[in-house]
Amino acid sequence: MAEKACKNCRLLVSEGDICPLCKESNLTKSWKGYVIVMNPEKSEIAQKLEIKVPGKYAIRITK
Ligand SMILES: [Zn+2]
Incomplete structure (x- = not known):
């Protein structure tokens, strides 16, 4: 994948x-893995990952 995760x-x-x-x-x-979050307040996974801003996020950072 070309994208980098923060x-x-x-x-x-x-x-x-x-x-x-x-x-x-x-x-x-x-x-x-990644997840696209549209509504952080309504998304269970966003709350679990502590995502507050809509966007595309990596589920797991391996290093
Ligand atoms: Zn960041």
């Missing part, structure tokens, strides 16, 4: 090396 918030970043949410370059290519 180690802080799990957001998948397809361009650049900086997470638009955290403004940090703490990204990894080692992740597995």
Whole structure:
């Protein structure tokens, strides 16, 4: 996969090396599975993963 996942918030970043949410370059290519969150307040998985902003997130960071 070309996208990188933010180690802080799990957001998948397809361009650049900086997470638009955290403004940090703490990204990894080692992740597995993803979830697209539209309504963080209504999504059980978003609450479990502590996602507060809609977007595409990695389910598991493997490193
Ligand atoms: Zn982030």
